[in-house]
Amino acid sequence: xxxxxxxxxxxxxxxxxxxxxxxxxxxxxxxxxxxxxxxxxxxxxxxxxxxxxxxxxxxxxxxxxxxxxxxxxxxxxxxxxxxxxxxxxxxxxxxxxxxxxxxxxxxxxxxxxxxxxxxxxxxxxxxxxxxxxxxxxxxxxxxxxxxxxxxxxxxxxxxxxxxxxxxxxxxx
Numbered sequence: 028x029x030x031x032x033x034x035x036x037x038x039x040x041x042x043x044x045x046x047x048x049x050x051x052x053x054x055x056x057x058x059x060x061x062x063x064x065x066x067x068x069x070x071x072x073x074x075x076x077x078x079x080x081x082x083x084x085x086x087x088x089x090x091x092x093x094x095x096x097x098x099x100x101x102x103x104x105x106x107x108x109x110x111x112x113x114x115x116x117x118x119x120x121x122x123x124x125x126x127x128x129x130x131x132x133x134x135x136x137x138x139x140x141x142x143x144x145x146x147x148x149x150x151x152x153x154x155x156x157x158x159x160x161x162x163x164x165x166x167x168x169x170x171x172x173x174x175x176x177x178x179x180x181x182x183x184x185x186x187x188x189x190x191x192x193x194x195x196x197x198x199x
Contacts, residue, residue: 066110068096068118073169076108076120076128090131096120103153104128113155115164117141122172124149132178133157137164147172157182 067083074081081087081100087108094110096102096118104126112132113120115116116139122128126148134153137143138161147153147168154176162164168174176183 043058063091063111064093066092066094068094068098068100068102069101070100071098073101073103075106076104077104094141097139113144114139115145117143119146120145121146121148122151122153124151126151128153129157130155132168135158135159135161135164136166137161147174155182156180160185 029082038092042046064084066086066088068081069083070078077087079086081093081102084092090109090111092110093112093114095114095116097114097116099117101119101121102113103107104120104122105124107127107129108122109129110113110131113128113134113172115134115136116185120128120139122145122184127152130153132155134145134155134157136145136159138159143161143162144165144167145153145158149169149171151169151172152175153173154175154177157180158174160183
């Protein structure tokens, strides 16, 4: 009589495959409850974009999060920051030399009732599909910074806001 206790069955392979697949999905997706949520800037003063305590979700935004700087504070970038979209109203975002802000969709500055500014200093770079500057918004840049518009319909839209002379390189 043959001992079948050590012979793997189709059911055990399926369970193993399912378990490994689930583990990989969880590792790739990060925290499922945080995906796609809005991450609000908490710091009423000035602080680094990458500091997790500065954000309402307890982590800096990723490509799956919409970021809002709207409490009068200033987020500074000296490294790489990411977001799905970025709203700046009643707040400021300063991208300093060697800083890189990558936004999958639009950056809206001063479009939601409060003033907002986006400043690029030194060799800073910002990439976004579009930049929308509202009546109370302001965008400014240095001679050595770079603004890259990405996607199928890249645009810069200004509605009574301030678009300081674009001294940076604009790539479309």
